[in-house]
Amino acid sequence: MTVNIEGIELHLAHPDELAVTWVGQEEAMRQLMAAWMVLEDRDMPMNPRLLGKPGVGKTTMAYAGAKRLGRDVYILQATVDTRPEDLLITPVIESASKLKYVASPLVSAMIRGGVSILDEGNRMSEKSWASLAPLLDNRRYVESIVAGIKIKAHPNFRLVATMNEDSSTFDLPEYIHSRLQPQILIDFPEREEELAILRENLPFSNEDILQYVTDFLQQAHAADESYTVRDGLNVARYALKLRHETGEPDRASLRSAILLVLGEEALRYSIRR
Ligand SMILES: Nc1ncnc2c1ncn2[C@@H]1O[C@H](COP(=O)(O)OP(=O)(O)OP(=O)(O)O)[C@@H](O)[C@H]1O
Numbered sequence: 001m002t003v004n005i006e007g008i009e010l011h012l013a014h015p016d017e018l019a020v021t022w023v024g025q026e027e028a029m030r031q032l033m034a035a036w037m038v039l040e041d042r043d044m045p046m047n048p049r050l051l052g053k054p055g056v057g058k059t060t061m062a063y064a065g066a067k068r069l070g071r072d073v074y075i076l077q078a079t080v081d082t083r084p085e086d087l088l089i090t091p092v093i094e095s096a097s098k099l100k101y102v103a104s105p106l107v108s109a110m111i112r113g114g115v116s117i118l119d120e121g122n123r124m125s126e127k128s129w130a131s132l133a134p135l136l137d138n139r140r141y142v143e144s145i146v147a148g149i150k151i152k153a154h155p156n157f158r159l160v161a162t163m164n165e166d167s168s169t170f171d172l173p174e175y176i177h178s179r180l181q182p183q184i185l186i187d188f189p190e191r192e193e194e195l196a197i198l199r200e201n202l203p204f205s206n207e208d209i210l211q212y213v214t215d216f217l218q219q220a221h222a223a224d225e226s227y228t229v230r231d232g233l234n235v236a237r238y239a240l241k242l243r244h245e246t247g248e249p250d251r252a253s254l255r256s257a258i259l260l261v262l263g264e265e266a267l268r269y270s271i272r273r
């Protein structure tokens, strides 16, 4: 799909289609929906920042929230190598004499009135973030130096950034932080919610394995260990595979799965209360 802006033909990205259902944790979801809503003509949507440990569900919630709005979702995965033009428009050589301009997922969402997820946003540098400053305040536009055009965001455009709490990230400057508000924290779920999340993601698992992994995760959360739903899903998924392959009982498969997925230290949370 292409659009013409100020005489430049832009090739747009396709929206992302993920099979994702958000289970429980409604408070965080409501905080996200509130940030995106617009009260009246003079109001503006906000640009929330999702925080939480690796694997708690930040990307999943951003996606599920966007789908609740009924919008298309465009995910831009930020990395240390993300340059300002990667966020906006990149020129691609089409033939000897012709350049083609390709819009990023972010710019595609701005034009189509979709939702852009800037995933793991603090993996990219301040220099890249700086190109988004006008988009994130009441100006709601970006300027592409490469294509020489200004692009205004569609009124339906929404943005959410997810941020990771690990060492391989940048500390963003205050002027960026102040434009990425509110900060929504996704915390560990309660037991019943965690069980429901595992069940949703592994509908083919037996109940015993799901219960066991839920207990494991809850004990780890209580000890302030950083194992998240993703770790639990990996353990349960691998235990199911091991059981199928080796014919071992559930408990032996779970023990091996914990050992092979999370390492020996994790075994201390594997005893059922
Ligand atoms: N409330 C939930 N409902 C449904 N699935 C969930 C929920 N919370 C977590 N998950 C599942 O947990 C896994 C990890 O989630 P996700 O990838 O969104 O985490 P993340 O916080 O973005 O991780 P990272 O920091 O590594 O990017 C996914 O498989 C997701 O489906």
Ligand SMILES: [Mg+2]
Residues within 6 Å of the ligand: 058, 059, 060, 119, 120, 162
């Ligand atoms: Mg993520």
